[in-house]
Amino acid sequence: MHYLEVANLSKSFTDTPVFKNISFDISKGEFVTLLGPSGCGKSTLLRSIAGLTTPDGGQIRVAGEDITWLKPQKRGIGMVFQSYALFPNLTVAGNIAFGLARQRINKQEIVRRVGEVIELVGLNGREHYHPAKLSGGQRQRVALARALVVRPRILLLDEPLSALDAPIRKHLREQIRTIQQQLNLTTVFVTHDQEEALTLSDRVFVMNKGQIVQADTAEAVYTRPANDFVAGFIGNYNLLSPEQAYLLLGMTIRGRLALRPESIYIRELGRDYGPAMTAPIPARVRHHQLLGNVIRYQVEAAGCLLTVDSLNRGARALLPVDSTLELLFDRTELKEVA
16 A cells, blocks of 8 residues: 555746656655756655645645645654754754654653664764764764654655765665664655665656656666666666667667666676677777776777776776777667667
8 A cells, every 4th residue: 555645746936847747656664765866856846745845736645644735744754954954052862852842742751752763873972962063974863863753654855965975974874774674664765876776775766857757676777777868867878879789789779779887798718608698899998997896998899989897806907098808798688768
């Protein structure tokens, strides 16, 4: 049974439409990420669900209840912002307790519930610190705890990790996912970071120009993009025109051919690649980048420039610029997109 239902939702600012007639369903306990470039409408959609932005039309239902026109505080929805939005004059415990105090919950219950979420997000020993004494990651955990302490029906997160350093961002996103699963909390997460979307989500909703262009599991979105926009936005797909596909592979297509960099193989002598592989195609290295455990090559083959990812097996494996090589393509991984 669907828990969060959005039906034909529309929003414009003056004469500029943000999204129109957008619809989707989310199940209880599901983690869904809205992924797309800046300006595609994902944050406005999130704020509409929270009640912070009023839609022009459509309907939002939670557990069968129409909340489209309810005030934000009556929706039972928690929201975490990119900017933390903490009160600088309140301690960690005071910031977390703020929403409970407004609900007129007795002090003993507030202390108990604040203690629970402080334990949950790993802020033990920081209860009496003020925000200025905390790191960025700790402040974001306070914002998360403040949203969780009111026991929301749905948790909304609007690019909460984008201002953090990479190691802290990775740790905190793992913590968010663990907490979400532990509480079985229906969650909608907004990001423009493909890695975050792919690692966190039960499903990814890819947005472009106010529309959801693909809604599927992370694996399906990555390996089976619905169109050339998704292929171009997710990962580093090579997108070939019909002319390029014919020159490179002898394929006749109507749309565009999407090739993942890691699904193009640099031929190694003596290795058996199986019957699904194409015949070897000569190519030349034009550029390379070292990306930790991956070497990313830009190679030219049959007049086409291709991005090819290969495992970094050491300095001897690095092919210098102008090296000649042979490429192999797995026919089962070739994807034509509209």
